[in-house]
Amino acid sequence: MEATTMLRSKWFLPGFSAALGLAFLAALWAGGKPRDGLFSLGVMTVVGLLILLGGRSETIRGLRGDGRDERFARLDLVATAIAGNVLIGIVIGACVWEWAHGRDGTPFVQLGAVAGVAYILALGFLRWRS
Amino acid sequence: MKNAIRELRAARSLSQAELAKAMRVSRQTINAIETERYTPSLPLALALARYFDSTVEEVFDGGNDDA
Known part of the structure; x- marks a missing residue:
């Protein structure tokens, strides 16, 4: 091995x-x-x-x-997940802000939808593969 | 995870850099394993055990086994 x-x-x-x-x-x-x-x-x-x-x-x-190496790859994965969660938090916050000010939330609603769908598809694919 | 990497390495007068080169990982990874901040993958754990002519169970201590 x-x-x-x-x-x-x-x-x-x-x-x-x-x-x-x-x-x-x-x-x-x-x-x-x-x-x-x-x-x-x-x-x-x-x-x-x-x-x-x-x-x-x-x-x-x-x-x-x-x-x-493997350790750095793992650190990179965790850092990417943290960055993704921060970004999604900001997108959600921006959506709420826009809606509270009478606007339709564009483009944050679309960005949030893409992120959510991508996450579910990725999770499903990885689960199917494993 | 507790392990005997540092002791095994010292017994062979190896530096962390030399062991890292042999394992094809960074010196910082070897240091992180020895200081129990990082648990290696199974392939790396097996490679380390084989390098020291030992077994994974002897090199790494997974904790108490009450079975």
């Missing part, structure tokens, strides 16, 4: 960051804001470089990929 291994290349997150920057550039360019697009690409490229050259920090190495 093979033990756990470092899960990703160190180029994974920097590459993902650069790809996001290009996506932002394309979207902002198409929306008539090429300067904002170039700025976004620049920011994401700098972020990617900082991650790539992040040195000995366990957090940066885990995010980057080359220091990502």
Whole structure:
């Protein structure tokens, strides 16, 4: 039985960051804001470089990929769940706020619905698979 | 979970970094296992036990067994 291994290349997150920057550039360019697009690409490229050259920090190495073992993967999962719960709490709060002020709750209602459906589908799929 | 990793490692004059490299995990993960802040997965626990020519039951203490 093979033990756990470092899960990703160190180029994974920097590459993902650069790809996001290009996506932002394309979207902002198409929306008539090429300067904002170039700025976004620049920011994401700098972020990617900082991650790539992040040195000995366990957090940066885990995010980057080359220091990502089973423990970091578990921490990442828990951190993602916490971030998701915070976001859903904010969406619910924003919905309530909008409704209390006589508005229809857009787009928070839709975001909350997507989150709820995604959670139920994911839970069902994982339960079926396990 | 209580374990004997630190003692087994010390008996072989291994550093945490050396054991981590052998197990293909980070040094911080080995440290977290030794200080009982992290319970390894089954594959990692088996790999550690085999590395020290021992069994999982001898390396890790799962608590009292009243059976």
